[in-house]
Amino acid sequence: MFHARRLALDGVLAALYFALSYLSFYITPNLKVAVTSLAIITAALLLKWYDACLVALIGEFLYQIIRSGYGITATTPVWIAVPVLHALALGLCALILSRRRPLVEQTIPCALVILGCGIWCALLNTAAMYVDSKVFGYYQRHIVFGLVLVRICISLATADVMAVISIPLVRAVRRQIPKL
Numbered sequence: 001m002f003h004a005r006r007l008a009l010d011g012v013l014a015a016l017y018f019a020l021s022y023l024s025f026y027i028t029p030n031l032k033v034a035v036t037s038l039a040i041i042t043a044a045l046l047l048k049w050y051d052a053c054l055v056a057l058i059g060e061f062l063y064q065i066i067r068s069g070y071g072i073t074a075t076t077p078v079w080i081a082v083p084v085l086h087a088l089a090l091g092l093c094a095l096i097l098s099r100r101r102p103l104v105e106q107t108i109p110c111a112l113v114i115l116g117c118g119i120w121c122a123l124l125n126t127a128a129m130y131v132d133s134k135v136f137g138y139y140q141r142h143i144v145f146g147l148v149l150v151r152i153c154i155s156l157a158t159a160d161v162m163a164v165i166s167i168p169l170v171r172a173v174r175r176q177i178p179k180l
Contacts, residue, residue: 013039017059040087041166045104049091056083075132086121111163118159122152
């Protein structure tokens with residue numbers, strides 16, 4: 001059940017997701033380094049899996065409409081699904097591994113979940129690029145699949161940085177906010 005405080009925190013995290021999209025940059029037209037996952041990781045570790053999915057959905061929708069330069073296209077739902085499925089994976093892993101104590105209090109398992117979900121996100125982005133290229137007719141195997149290992153390495157590096165930032169951040173926030 002959503003309470004006003006949790007819904008407000010979801011809104012703040014969705015706005016943070018959108019704001020963090022301004023820190024994203026492209027290495028090549030097909031390789032992007034994004035730090036938007038900080039908002040998703042925070043929602044997944046601090047709240048519930050569905051809060052993380054809601055943050056990803058709203059944040060990525062705002063990004064696609066306002067910032068991406070493409071607006072609404074036939075594949076917009078595919079690109080929105082990537083961070084939502086990333087959030088779902090993070091949230092469900094946090095739920096499953098938090099049986100005895102919160103996942104964020106288990107540093108190594110928490111970091112491994114963030115890294116594993118980073119790989120998952122890289123694979124989801126590759127799948128989204130495949131669908132997008134097929135729909136819009138620019139499919140070339142070397143463009144879509146040629147950089148998968150590079151995309152995974154970039155995703156792992158980004159996930160590592162996000163783990164280093166998000167774990168102490170969520171621990172600090174948990175101490176400051178009453179139970180949600």
